Amino acid sequence: MSLKNIECLEDRKWLRLLVDFAGSSINHRRPFDPTTTLVAEGSWDARNNQLHVVACQFLNARNSLSPSHVGDCSTKLTLRFPAIWTIGNTSCIVGEIWSNKPTTESGYFENITFDRGDSATYVFPGQRYEYTKRAKATKLYPRMKSDVDDKKDLFPNPFSYEMRLDISANSSTGEAGWASFVPVSVDNRFVQPYWYLTEDGTEEYLGAHPVGASVGDRYNNNRYNISYRINIRPVDEIRLPSEVYQLNLYYHFYEMGIVAEGIYDDKDGSLCVVGCRYLSSNSHQQPTYDSVDCEIVVNVQLPPTNPKSNYSSSIKGSIKST
Incomplete structure (x- = not known):
């Protein structure tokens, strides 16, 4: 799963984004496919480092957006960025996705949890x-x-x-x-070859240099x-x-x-x-x-x-x- 930002309202901490389930994150330049993508709106909780998202399907979508329209906004998504890592939790991103539909309705799916804990990851200020x-x-x-x-x-x-x-x-x-x-x-510094997200939102590759206090x-x-x-x-x-x-x-x-x-x-x-x-x-x-x-x-x-x-x-x- 990958998230692609469309628009961000910084004063309200709202955003619009695409949620892509193409099955691989290796090819970042693959063409847009509405059959494997959701369009979503979200709000950022800065106090708890959490992103809350409501996502909608493209209905009647095939290989383009021309015959499609947005509907079925029953998918919910939450992402959390833990401030403290421990030996039992080194995931930089954890979260869950679930369907808001009744269990008997078509398209319902059970709650799915996920995380990202591999070595190619992000470090955020304050972690x-x-x-x-x-x-x-x-x-x-x-x-x-x-x-x-x-x-x-x-x-x-x-x-x-x-x-x-x-x-x-x-x-x-x-x-x-x-x-x-x-x-x-x-000690209290991250030293992996991380991509580091600076406070202005830009990315900086630090190689093996330390990150943090x-x-x-x-x-x-x-x-x-x-x-x-x-x-x-x-x-x-x-x-x-x-x-x-x-x-x-x-x-x-x-x-x-x-x-x-x-x-x-x-x-x-x-x-x-x-x-x-x-x-x-x-x-x-x-x-x-x-x-x-x-x-x-x-x-x-x-x-x-x-x-x-x-x-x-x-x-x-x-x-x-x-």
């Missing part, structure tokens, strides 16, 4: 990440030897692109795959609160049980999705995070959000950035269930 697993990660944090100061090694800055990791993964039983670690936040929530010197999205995908010939991997409906491959948070120390390059993943009993269904496993621990040793180091130049680590 922040709240750490809830920091104490647990701190207990599991692997202490380094006291002579680390003498090595003069330099490790990646927590706000740098080097904190985004793409690594090979091998299980204890020999299955192989790939894992990607994409940072969501460091100045750093003020650090655990202590050199140790940063950090959160990640971790995706583990087996190689093509590997098929693991459906309760382990879910089907990514957007890219059509199987993966295990983990949201994690914990501690990164740029003094010794060690990363320790606690992760959560949603479970599914059917690989062709989306994960069920009432079934979650938060007993996952991830330890990573990052290599130093200076070439004269005695450390290994490769990334070492483990992901395990406790």
Whole structure:
């Protein structure tokens, strides 16, 4: 589903828009199709970051608007933009759509909830990440030897692109795959390569630069609160049980999705995070959000950035269930 703004009355916070259900968001320049599009009016609730919409169908629509007219305005839509992200909720947009018709009337459909929580997402002014697993990660944090100061090694800055990791993964039983670690936040700043919506409504691409307020929530010197999205995908010939991997409906491959948070120390390059993943009993269904496993621990040793180091130049680590 995509929303296309037609008109906005800023003083009243009203807008007109198109709600497009063409089935794919990859081709943003596809031609207008009235058979898969609703025309809608909405109001913006700035206090609660919510958009309330009433949508109407184009009746008698085929491939153009010439024989059609607007009617059947029984579809309701609500979008919310959570101000606080947590390990259990990293969706930048959540909402629901439903029919206002009686259940026995033609065209009625049940309430449908949806969210957007992938890595290509938006950050809005005032949003922040709240750490809830920091104490647990701190207990599991692997202490380094006291002579680390003498090595003069330099490790990646927590706000740098080097904190985004793409690594090979091998299980204890020999299955192989790939894992990607994409940072969501460091301390109280978002650091993903987000599109950022500025206050005047324009878009600004920030790459890996931080977004948000100045750093003020650090655990202590050199140790940063950090959160990640971790995706583990087996190689093509590997098929693991459906309760382990879910089907990514957007890219059509199987993966295990983990949201994690914990501690990164740029003094010794060690990363320790606690992760959560949603479970599914059917690989062709989306994960069920009432079934979650938060007993996952991830330890990573990052290599130093200076070439004269005695450390290994490769990334070492483990992901395990406790």
